[in-house]
Amino acid sequence: MGLLAYGADGYGDELLDGALVTVQLAVFSYLLAAILGTLMAVLTLKPHGLRWMIGRVYASVATGIPSLLVIFLLYYGGTEIVHALLAPFGVEERPAIPPMAAAVAALTFVYTPYLADLLRSALQNVPKGQLEAAEVLSVPRRQIWLKVLLPQALRIAYPGFVNIWVVLLKDTALVSLAGLTDLIAAAKVASGSTREPFLFYGVVVVFFILFSAATIRLANRQSRRLDRGVRASEA
Template identity: 50%
Template sequence: MPQMGFVEQLGIGALMTIQVAVLSYLLALAIGTVFALATLKRRLPVDVIWQTYASIFTGVPSLLVAFLFYYAGSGMIASLFSLVGLSVTVDVSPFAAAVAALGMVYGAYLADIIRSAIQNVPPGQFEAARVLLVPRPTAWLFVILPQVLRLALPAMTNMWIVVLKDTALISLIGLKEIMAYAKLASGVTKEPFIYYMLASVFFLGMTALTYVVSQRIEQWTQRGYRPVAAKERAHAL
């Protein structure tokens, strides 16, 4: 039987895992949205920045990025401030390194998802908003973005699950999340099956909750949407 003290620690670790996953995903969503909007039109400086960013963060494992941010983050921040003549010392915590690493890695993937969704919005939606003289911010907020959410929701849901599962790697930089406590409990009690099974139940429960919430959001985004059925070609008699 699992000891209640370790079960409580698993609960604390689960809360830490959720915090890291949520903040990382929000950061990735912000980065992805900015790059998606910036790369809709081909501009050389933006393309160079985007290609460099995407090549680095999609080509390097997220765990390695977390190691770099944790062990070299203080030096990188100090170097950036030294360019403007400031001397700043910043200690990068495992939590900050984990959020920054996962956010920047999966921001590159979300940028492609969001940009593809925007490009798949029918051009007539943009033209109708322009003809009706709808202000551009209003058109994007109330006309375009709801359709983008509907189109991108399945891929964004899958990306959230990937981010959630990748938090299990972050224990290697010293963050006390659920996998770190599961490893500690299994080492002390010599019952690894029980505690790793409890960690598995947590991830399965979060995945199931994700699908339930995503279905509710999908139903909300489908309100008023009536897909036009394609007319099939008549068969020759």
């Protein structure tokens, strides 16, 4: 019995729409976490000072709270949080927080410190001689970061970044509990209407397995290319 056996169109379209929402949520959250994680890694590279202390407190909070709880806090309490932040500036409006925005903000909040820790460790493993050589050659500080340090650090951290992507993708399933119509939510509606949960949840399982497998395969291919470039430069 196929997915289109129920109703005029069945639930195929709903599942496809839910899968698209899941992919969009994962991509947006990961990109934002990667950008903020890179910024956090650079700002907290030296293990001392106010920036490092603030980063440590944030990392402890973000990694110590379950992702689902963060999603609930931002989804149900996001309006009050935004209002509290804007009130000192004389803004009294209470803007509604869409489920997608709350979910992206929650996953970004949780995964930013993980990516920051990875990149910070990678930056610390870049040979110091390259930084010293660039400084001796009077290379501008910005160019040192963009063309010397960050490219090498990203290559070192690449496998860890891929692993965090896979974990974040699985965590997107939690947002269905906060009202976002993702793939899990679509499967739940379809299984409840047709009384065939195994069929529709099985489709969800296959989606996550195939998507994760494709991601890892592409990542491994890219990793081999990066390693070839390093071996070629060392030859």
